[in-house]
Amino acid sequence: MWGIAFLLFLVLTVLGFLVHPAIGIVLVIVDLVFILVSIRVIMEYQRGVVFTFGKFTGNLSPGFNLVVPGVQRIAMVDLRVRVDDVPEQSPITKDNVSLKVDAVIYYKILEEKAQDAIIEVEDYRYAVSQLAQTTMRNVIGNMLLDEVLSKRDEVANKIREVVEVASGKWGVDVEAVKLRLIELPEEMKRVMARAAEAERIKRAAIIKASGEAQAAQIVSKAAETIASVEGGLNLRTIQGLQQISSDPSNEVVFFVPIDTIKPLEGYPEAKEGKK
Numbered sequence: 364m365w366g367i368a369f370l371l372f373l374v375l376t377v378l379g380f381l382v383h384p385a386i387g388i389v390l391v392i393v394d395l396v397f398i399l400v401s402i403r404v405i406m407e408y409q410r411g412v413v414f415t416f417g418k419f420t421g422n423l424s425p426g427f428n429l430v431v432p433g434v435q436r437i438a439m440v441d442l443r444v445r446v447d448d449v450p451e452q453s454p455i456t457k458d459n460v461s462l463k464v465d466a467v468i469y470y471k472i473l474e475e476k477a478q479d480a481i482i483e484v485e486d487y488r489y490a491v492s493q494l495a496q497t498t499m500r501n502v503i504g505n506m507l508l509d510e511v512l513s514k515r516d517e518v519a520n521k522i523r524e525v526v527e528v529a530s531g532k533w534g535v536d537v538e539a540v541k542l543r544l545i546e547l548p549e550e551m552k553r554v555m556a557r558a559a560e561a562e563r564i565k566r567a568a569i570i571k572a573s574g575e576a577q578a579a580q581i582v583s584k585a586a587e588t589i590a591s592v593e594g595g596l597n598l599r600t601i602q603g604l605q606q607i608s609s610d611p612s613n614e615v616v617f618f619v620p621i622d623t624i625k626p627l628e629g630y631p632e633a634k635e636g637k638k
Contacts, residue, residue: 401429403437410477411437422477440477444469444538447488449495451544454503456511463546464503466519468495468526469538476534484533491530495540498525508551515542 404427405411411423414436423437430437451465470491472480480487502521503511511518519540527537547555 397432398429400432403428403430405439408441408443410440410442410474412440412478412481413437419478419482438481440472440480442472442474442477444471445488447492447495449492449499449540452496452500454500456503456508457505458507460508460551461548462503462508462511463544464499464542465544466495466499466522466540466542468492468523468540470526470530470535471538472534473536479532479534487530487533487535490533491526491535491537494529495522495526498522498529501525511545515545518542 403411403423405423405425407425409425411428413420413423413430415431415434417436420435447468447470449466449468451463453461453463455461468491472487484490499522502518502525506514506518519542523537523540526540527535530537
């Protein structure tokens, strides 16, 4: 199209010089202005969607391009990844818990479908944002609270898949969706804090009981070892008294093991026999 227009102006310029040199000069100036107005420089991360008399006729690549003023119009499409906020929503989970959730969505326009972002939808940015909000409410509404809290990545992937399918006809490629904040009601926070505290107490009791059981087994084996050695209990009692007596302020009451007096067994009879 631009080549035809340029050829037409060139022919008119030549005819102008043939008619009168002044007319030719004027036409040359008009040609230069026409060329300057027709120049379009497209950046590497952009694509130009060309409409000729309102009809889509192709995409322009990065670099130096010429368009026919008044005949062709260019709509620029940015191919870089966009990061948009998904405004805070208040969905209700499947078990009737109200949450406050917001997220971010990463998406871009596919190069081969740049024209769809202009032709198929009026404002693809607004459309993607609204679609993400609606999808987030629907996905969380079909999940339990525990699932939402423990499977954040799964929730985000479900939102991304739904948005990508719906926005694919606009030339949009959704790369990722990330849940940024999940806020619970204050009452639910208190309930969960009490549940977590009870769980910690339960684990502490189990650990303590397990330790006591292991200690009992070790003490039992030690007792068996001491009992199997003659005088062992007596020696252990003396050792215990030595440890306790290190502090003179302690008052100790203890039972005398039988092993302590066992060496005196038969002593009165032996004494009488000697007499």
